[in-house]
Amino acid sequence: MARILPAFIVFFLLHSFSATLVSGAGEEKGFRAPLDRKLHKVKKEQLSNFNFFFHDILSGRNPTAVPIVPPPTNTSKTGFGSIVMIDDPLTLGPELSSKTIGKAQGFYGSASQEEFALLMVMNFAFTEGKYNGSTLSIFGRNPGATSKVREFPVIGGSGLFRFARGYALATTHELNLTTGDAIIEYNLYVLHY
Structure with a gap:
């Protein structure tokens, strides 16, 4: 009996220690916790279409x-490496005087040496x-005017668009080859809460 008791204690301690390791494996306390959808105002997901013009x-x-x-200076004819920062108005209609609903803010850059393509x-x-x-x-490749309709992924959002995902279709409405000014129509198809 004297030999069985220490063996039982060792078995019990090893079993307890291994159970502790397995239950804590991969997660530290406080690193991840399940959340209540209602508390974070996450309702039923909906699909919406947004249409506007980018100037x-x-x-x-x-x-x-x-x-x-x-x-x-040693770049290709595509302007590879150039970057443009934007703060472009978004309007309901193609005229700059139509109702402004926001801004497109970010940048685009020439991302190809052989063909015209923007990031x-x-x-x-x-x-x-x-x-x-x-x-x-949005974040994606734009083959420019060489494609009638360009598609970009919608990768997220903020405010009412938290957890958003989807895609955007861009169509050139007007392009001035002398000035580079452009009016682009955007149609976004977005899953959001």
């Missing part, structure tokens, strides 16, 4: 798109109605 103005006295990094990194920051103060973020 990229490189010319004039008050441009909304400003080149901040010129292409290197687009933008937040659509809404300033009107129910979505005032909320944003949708």
Whole structure:
């Protein structure tokens, strides 16, 4: 009996220690916790379509798109390496005088040496109605005017667009080849709460 008792104690201690290791494996206390959807105002997911016009103005006295990094001198004909910072108005109609609903803020840069292609990194920051103060973020490749319709992923958002995901379709409404000014129609299809 004397030998069985220490063996039982050792077995019990090892079993208790291994149970503690397994139950704590991969998670530290406080690192992750399940959340109540109601507490965080996460309701049933819905699919919405947003349609607006983006005014990229490189010319004039008050441009909304400003080149901040010129292409290197040994670059290709695509302007590879150049970057433009934007604060472009978003309007309901294609006219700049139509109702402004927000701004496209971010940048785009020439990302290809052989063909015209831009890397687009933008937040659509809404300033009107129910979505005032909320944003949708896109990040993706833009083959430019070589494609009639360009598609970008919607990778997230803020405010009423927390947990948002979807895609954006961009179509050139107007492009001035002399000034570089453009009006782009955007259709966003977004899953959000």
